[in-house]
Amino acid sequence: MASLDSFACRRHLDVGDTRYNYFSLPDAASQLGDIARLPHSLKILLENLLRWEDGKSVTAEDIRALAGWIAERSVEREIQYRPARVLMQDFTGVPAVVDLAAMRDAVARAGGDARRINPISPVDLVIDHSVMVDHFGTPDAFAANVEIEMQRNGERYAFLRWGQQAFDNFRVVPPGTGICHQVNLEYLARTVWSSLRDGEHWAYPDTLVGTDSHTTMINGLGVLGWGVGGIEAEAAMLGQPVSMLIPEVVGMRLTGRLREGITATDLVLRVTQMLRSHGVVGKFVEFYGDGLAELPLADRATIANMAPEYGATCGFFPVDAITLDYLRLSGRPAQTVELVEAYCKAQGLWREDGQEPLFSASLELDLGSVEASLAGPKRPQDRVLLGEVRQAFEHFVGLQLKPTGKEEGRLESEGGGGVAVGNADQVRGVEYCQDGQTWRLEDGAVVIAAITSCTNTSNPSVMMAAGLVAQKALEKGLQRKPWVKSSLAPGSKVVTEYLEAAGLADSLDRLGFDLVGYGCTTCIGNSGPLPAAIEKAVQSADLTVASVLSGNRNFEGRVHPLVKTNWLASPPLVVAYALAGTVRIDLTRDPLGHGSDGQPVYLRDLWPSQQEVAAAVAKVDSEMFRRQYADVFRGDQTWRDIQIPQSQVYDWQADSTYIRNPPFFDEIAGQPPRVSDVRNARILALLGDSVTTDHISPAGNIKLGSPAADYLQRHGVEPQDFNSYGSRRGNHEVMMRGTFANIRIRNEMLDGEEGGLTRHVPSGEKMAIYDAAMRYQNEGTPLLIFAGKEYGTGSSRDWAAKGTRLLGVKAVIAESFERIHRSNLVGMGVLPLQFTGGETRRGIGLTGDEVIAISGLEGVELRPGMPLFLEILRPDGSQSRHELLCRIDTLNEVEYFKAGGILHYVLRQLISG
Template sequence: MLALRAHLPGTDLEYYSLPALQDQGLGDPSRLPMTVKILLEMQLRDEHAAPETIRGLAQWTGEPPSEAFEVPFMPARVLLHDYTGIPAVVDLAAMRAAMARAGKDPRRVNPFVPAHLVIDHSVQVSQSGSQRAYQANSEREYEQNGERFALLRWAQQTFDNFALVPPGMGICHQINLEHLSRCVQVQSIGGRQVVIPDTLVGTDSHTPMVNGLGVLGWGVGGIEAEACMLGQPMYLPFPVVIGVRFSNALPPGTTATDLVLTLTQLLRKHGVVNTFVEFCGDGLSSLSVADRATLANMCPEYGATAAFFPVDAQTLRYLETSNRDIELIQLVERYCKEQGLFRIDGAPLPIFSELLELDLATIEPSLAGPKRPEDRVSLSGVRENFSAAFPSKKQETRPVDLVYAVPTPVSSDEQLSEGSVVIAALTSCTNTSNPSVMIAAGLLAKRAVEAGLRVPAHVKTSLAPGSRVVTEYLREAGLLSYLEALGFYLVGYGCTTCIGNSGPLVSPAIEEQVQHEQLNVVAVLSGNRNFEARIHPLVKAAYLASPPLVVAYALAGTVRKDLTSEPLGHTDAGQPIFLSDLWPSSEEVAHIVQTALRKDQFAQEYGRIYQGDEQWQQVQAPAGSTYAWEPASTYVQEPPFFADLTPEPSPLRDIEGARVLVALGNAVTTDHITPAGSIAAESPAGHFLSEHGVRKPDFNTYGTRRGNYEIVMRSTWANIRLRNELASGKEGNWTTHQPSGEVMTIFDAAMRYRKEGVPLIALAGKEYGNGSSRDTAAKGPSLLGVKAVIAESYERIHRSNLVSMGILPLQYQPGENRQSLGLTGQEEFTIRGIADGLVPGRLLEVEARDGERLQRFTVLARVDNAAEIEYLRHGGVLHMILRQLLAQD
């Protein structure tokens, strides 16, 4: 394929020419989806690529090929954040320790491709509503996470190809969009400088946000990312690409947030799991890159692998605005046009597996909730939506003592009730990456303050942008002070409320009232996820909304008010103020964005991105090529994965005499499997920390303690809203041990089964493991002894994580499930067909015996390629890579 390497006009660089494929009789790539073109270009560069893979992609028609083929995907770089990055670094450190114990050079364990880790998930909204909040939260972040940060500083100093962004700089996806991504990369291949598309994988499901910039990337589990860093390609099936054609433009009064909530509902209902979504149509020209990034960010919420926007004139404009070098911008344009990767209005559309249509002019103001991001509701229907979701309680108001509330003006008639908004957060990379909606929020706040409106004292307000540039342009526009006047003070630059780091409600009195009266109170946030118990353990309802609507609901103080027809509040003179009175025009927003957002703001903030503040400079890291594990640490411990690694893996065995640890329903998320939020004192993890001398205020969160496998084990299926059918009606981390019938915590049951020598399985329904790309959602079950999961369907990332940890994902036959087969979870299970030659897609035989009752059925082995069989055979992909390293001279 070297004949396809050509000189890029106007440069001294080379590239692998896609148009040249037609000259060699391999196919015409001109009508291929951009996604397929990028995958095809990657194969042209790979000297080990199979000819049938190149031919299959070059002749892609949207229809499955007659012969199945796999597409090796080796990204140009890897992106991590600290929640998933800490376990990844711990794994790499453990592999180095294993190498050292075997007398090998531990430095062989080193990233093969460039990796960036951004510390963005550690900050919590411990304080809010004041100028002091940002500094106080930052100090608390360092106070709680010193051990974690020391590990990361060690990694920063020890690993090659590893760059670390310290706390307080922003959210990884927004930093990726605004600074790290280049659209094209230049690599040395065969001694020549070659231009290639910028590609990546990230250890967060919202990695596709960068698809809005024309960069192909998606979220994977930390285990897959580690494998990629160590040179192991991912293997993709035949790509299915669903086109979404946009026409017209968004109507006045709507935002990109309203569009993405509509799109999420549409695509989740249509079904796009395990597919690539690619946007097309002349309507794209009306959407800025910031708008596109909002739509691509919520890709995991509609279930696709990626959500790609081709490079076009808007892309070049964004690169210039965000202070990319002019040489890079020119290279992006030249390369993409030569390769047919540049979108132009009026050009013939690519051929897709399927084409959907969406008229932008039909979009209306929307929210999503109260529990799932795909459950869109129009602004006028929020009140009815909430009442329908929580019909059991009377909707009367309930007074609350506000003596502990934040020091903001309080009117005498403020009350806490069903539907009261207790959290209003401008947060998340989804929307704070978009200057238009942030400026709109600031303008709405300005008009509200000028009208004399105030936020009720029971509402906890916060501003947590994904980039330091956000506060710069809000300040430049003169709008930050108005947001602060309503309580939206800066609390940190990172994932806060959206990930569950929302901190306490505004007062103990309010928390006590919510618990005592069992009130269904509400969070409204500009984020991307609102799963049960994710935002705050006391907040059962959460609505996703655009930033201006977050401000509006903060002012309203309740979702039991129709903001399209009822006033947000009244002036001191009693004059009603409606949302329409405060909403800024599109022209006003666009003018301020144009004048307040400047290149020098990006230059200033990203010029110091790797330096960190004084607190970061004071973090001390251990020296040496292997990590010095501290036995007393409750944050970082060497995991047991490689402790007894044999030179050769044991043969695969059938699973015999297994018991069910959990029997779960549909749409169980990774938040249900491994929560990220606060640790309850009476939970197994809480007991462990207490026994090791940690005070309750210092528990921190489950997410921050994922570097300690003891916490990972105890946090598995620990969500307080988990509904396990074996828990005798109890919510939370409970199950029933079999055959004793004793109800106990899931962790205690797993430990008892381990002593008894009993293997474990889990049963689940549809969409098992959707949500965040948490490798701990596979590591935790593995540590507890789970050997297989039987589900109706899986979300892509979680299925891959299970295989990567040596857990066998199995799928019921179409039309069958636990209920139709009469499975109670009390049975003893045997799964046959594994030992005598497991292959991708094989049907396995299952026997479930409960006393004299025996149920036989078949399940599909969801190992999707030969590489995954090897992962299972080795007990996990990292075990396989470590054995390969140990075998080298």
């Protein structure tokens, strides 16, 4: 809390029987100038600075700079932001707790008190990323998947249970409860936070950072939060501020209302396309306009959730009466709701009709113009109208077929191969047998249909719509196609309860959408295996098949290694595509199938009216939330029976393949390495545009024959027990072998061949990237990565930076970086550098055979945004020199980089202090 109050704005607010202290924005404005039209999101940052002013990390000049944003709509100033709390999920949470345990080890080795390593800010970790869809389509699928989950992850879960008792301010929501963002929305968040300090109650905005990109979902509830890397989150929980530049804020005015039959999913895909096209990377987006009055809270949360997909730091919705209605519906205490209303109105954080904040730039969307859409086949921003999905699929696989005129019904391929000339009714396919019947599987077949992910399963309207489509389909006599692996994985148990209350759960079950777990499942890549006959058929004919999921991520190789096209859709459309069984269909015109009466059944015959959806949504009540969250941290008996040591320092097991003591802090007692130029470096990989953190550090399948698989097998792990990369993030040996191991990554050093391969230079041998990196390390050769635009887009995956460092990469040179990954690279002591003047890796003719130097680091004071130089020596002896932009963006990041990384910086301070 602030030790200074330069603007004399400390006040109190009485709510019920409680008096709350707070820092008043309107009173601060008497000295700062009119801030009434400052975006709500920046008002929250301004309050944060007022509350934490200490003359060092936060100064009066910082506060004036933020208040002065309103004049220029952009301020180049670094500020130190302290969120109220931290949210984690288990994939990113396990390595964070591993790091904390390793830091305790380091402090103990240095003779200090290990308990000094302890979260200062409250931390909630929700176990939601580990359940896989091994079983589906049966009433016992949920129980079977949970049993397997506990068997696979017992060691990880025991480690988290240890952390729960070893660390203060650290709570764990056990597996089988829900997805972290939905649990946050429905239970953890308060919109206005309060705490007791020195006997006094304080009120302030609920703010957080999370170790998952979709932390932004909570912006729909008026809570300012966004995803950071686990590295940055660990520093935040240990008391370090989040260093950031005052952001630009793009306003998006919403007007009108959605038309009949249009869902929140359709809306968010349109918003994503518009904002991605506009360019909002590194910026805040704030929604305003009278159309907000037409958006239920769940729709706002859906839009906020996909801020990473449209590229923004966050997508913020201000607090209004709809916020209060949701807080009441979800069972929040009356005192919390009263405090939210009183505080937000007192602070000017309440949305008023006709309010027009000032923004860096603005866009406008008439909700009435939104059309039914999907996104695919491999990026969430690639919106495709429902009636154009077939064409988009065929274009992707080179099937753009047209009549040749040679023979009626005869088609030929345009657009780069895919399927040979053939009959329109006989696209490429293969017959397979299952359960005694023979079926034909073709290109475009939907082999996965998953109602999954926090984005949509948090929204009762689209979930009820899915149930209604299923109910009407059964009434018509339709069933899902036999090759479709269907699943339902809600983000909380509340969803199951309200589907049952509306009488729709049974219909989903009868179509094969039985409950498979409460977690991310397919959206994170935990789709599980396809039935053996399906996998064999896909592989035998090299078919291009599809998944349709109600998620937010459809990057290459993420959902399933054999599924090359992946489509994001609303839950009711997921059901529809399961009925159709193919994406080679126009659902606006073609029948889904034929009913029991032999008549064609169209999507319009099944689609529920707004009145039907509203009637079902009315079944949702507060008691459902209160029941399901009454004892949310307790877990089931299996969780409670996990045996854990009662120790403050973790007892590392030498034979563990899940939890290992990482090498990051081995040399922490010595002086940090001197920042120096990089000399005689080699290129480990030349990568293209939109390389995601999924490409850099995959979360899903561990491929047999890969370096990670070889390591596990050498340690006695059978292939069926490999689990996933995400579940192995507590083991650096697995994760460094998995770095750049995505089956769809393309290294231009090998002419774009797919897979985590490279060419060792100068030997010319082709090998796995990990194997080449180890050979280079043995040779004492530093390494570089070159890439195109948007390097590191996607999930806030700390292992994409940790693995890069452990492979010996000193710098990544790209045309542009995704915000979180750039920060993570700095946080791990890897230098992010950006081409300038329009230069690219291709423009300067890189092949991977060059010897590279990075100069300009020695003999000068490292500073944000300084120019550095790329010096290239080619095999023919020619040389060239190119200027690069150092993407260490803030003064704090300079200190972190000089210390070898952000955790090294914190740990050195604790040891020396």
